[in-house]
Amino acid sequence: MASDPPTAPLDDSDIDALQQQLDALPPPLEPLDVSALDGYLCGVLLQPQDVAEASWWPRVLDVDGRPAPAGHELTQLLDLVRRRHAELASAIARRDWFDPWVFALDESSTVAEAVLPWVAGFAGAMDAFPALLAIDDPQLVEPLALLYLHFDPDDLEDAEALKAVIETLEPPADLAEAVQDLVRALMLMADVSRPRRTPAARARPGRAPRSRNARRAR
Secondary structure, eight states: OOOOOOOOOOOHHHHHHHHHHHHTSOTTOOOOOHHHHHHHHHHHHTSSSOOOHHHHTHHHHOTTOOOOOTTOOOHHHHHHHHHHHHHHHHHHHHTOOOOOOOOBOSTTOOHHHHHHHHHHHHHHHHHHOTTTTTOOOGGGHHHHHHHHTTSOGGGOTTOHHHHHHHTTSOOOSSHHHHHHHHHHHHHHHHHHHSOOSSGGGOOOOOOOOOOHHHHOBO
């Protein structure tokens, strides 16, 4: 039987449609925005065991996992989210560069302000699915620090080892460097939680060209 054709990556119009679908969810639901969604899906995909769609999907619609009201049309939203999930899963499995959905808020926004929604989404996945953080491996500390350095240190309770590493890191000089750090950190964590079977396959993504997301303001 022929295999299914590869799923096309989401383009800018797809991302806009996805945000519109999320914005259309009625109160009291508090859905993720597209940047937080992207970080959340990455956190889901880095878990040492596959997380079932039925487990991760409700937190896309609402940060507390509350269901959408009966009759609310979710087909297009689910299709778009599934496509991004598949795209990220493929990139992480192959250790390939991908373009995180990190957007400059405006010309005056800081790097941390632009990256924080993505990292908050990732942290939300860690709260919901703690198996990754339960792995006792020092190789996880530095890549986690690369992500969590964008948080206020006061928000990192009971994470003294992580904060100690964060204090040794130079913050990224600009948004392009921050985006590269996100991808590098994810691939380093994947080497621990989702190891590839052959040593030759453990390649790191190289320094990518400046991300289009790092230039784009929403």
